[in-house]
Amino acid sequence: MRLKKISHFIGIPNLDYKPVLLNSLPKSGTNLLEIFLVKLGYYRAWERCINRSNLKPKYVAKRGRFFVAHLSDDRVADSFTFDQYCSIFVHRRLEQVLRSYINYLFIDKGHPTAKFLASDRSFDRVMNLLFSPNNPFGRPTVEEFTELLCQRYLDYDLVIRYEDFVAGKDQLIDELSNVLGFDRISVVESIGGALSAPSFTKNQGRIDLFSNFTQAQSEVFSQEVARYEH
Numbered sequence: 001m002r003l004k005k006i007s008h009f010i011g012i013p014n015l016d017y018k019p020v021l022l023n024s025l026p027k028s029g030t031n032l033l034e035i036f037l038v039k040l041g042y043y044r045a046w047e048r049c050i051n052r053s054n055l056k057p058k059y060v061a062k063r064g065r066f067f068v069a070h071l072s073d074d075r076v077a078d079s080f081t082f083d084q085y086c087s088i089f090v091h092r093r094l095e096q097v098l099r100s101y102i103n104y105l106f107i108d109k110g111h112p113t114a115k116f117l118a119s120d121r122s123f124d125r126v127m128n129l130l131f132s133p134n135n136p137f138g139r140p141t142v143e144e145f146t147e148l149l150c151q152r153y154l155d156y157d158l159v160i161r162y163e164d165f166v167a168g169k170d171q172l173i174d175e176l177s178n179v180l181g182f183d184r185i186s187v188v189e190s191i192g193g194a195l196s197a198p199s200f201t202k203n204q205g206r207i208d209l210f211s212n213f214t215q216a217q218s219e220v221f222s223q224e225v226a227r228y229e230h
Helices: 002-008 030-040 073-079 094-106 112-117 123-131 162-167 170-180 184-196 215-226
Strands: 020-024 065-069 086-091 158-161
Touching: 002 030, 020 030, 030 065, 030 086, 030 162, 030 184, 086 162, 086 170, 094 112, 094 123, 094 215, 112 123, 123 215, 158 162, 158 170, 162 170, 170 184
Parallel strands: 020 065, 020 086, 086 158
Antiparallel strands: none
């Protein structure tokens, strides 16, 4: 899959296409939006997914290419000349983000998350990983996400709800068409192409550590997540 994804980077970009900045929390469905943009004819900028650990002081906007980032608004404002981009923020409920994130990392056997959960996948173990410092990271894992849940003071051209993209909502199709400057048919076809394309993620829905939670445990989990969303 990694070799196939190289095609997202290599090619001659169409200089008629305005640069795109795609920002989100990790595991918010960014891969789907990336494939969507590639289907439209964009190429990804050469930088890997930009986060606080590899953030550069400044990035140069490149027509026909898009950046993928997981950054708080203050870091976006510092490193990108915002009005040079078609700026899109992908929003997904924090609970779904955390579920996807833990499942994704669980199968990465070299990651501390996988090692922490290898011998014990219980509800208490997952809760410790996410919401207490009693884990290999020494702090609640949810804090990696809450620092990205700062005030949305940047004026994004479009905020996409992950659920609306998957559902192909008419209003979102119109908004994408207007913001990106593509006709509606191209947008619809590219969304369909993204949804039907093979997944580049490790998990691809094979693992769900949360499926063994009881209803009561799921409710406790949801309530705990809600504390961090406000």
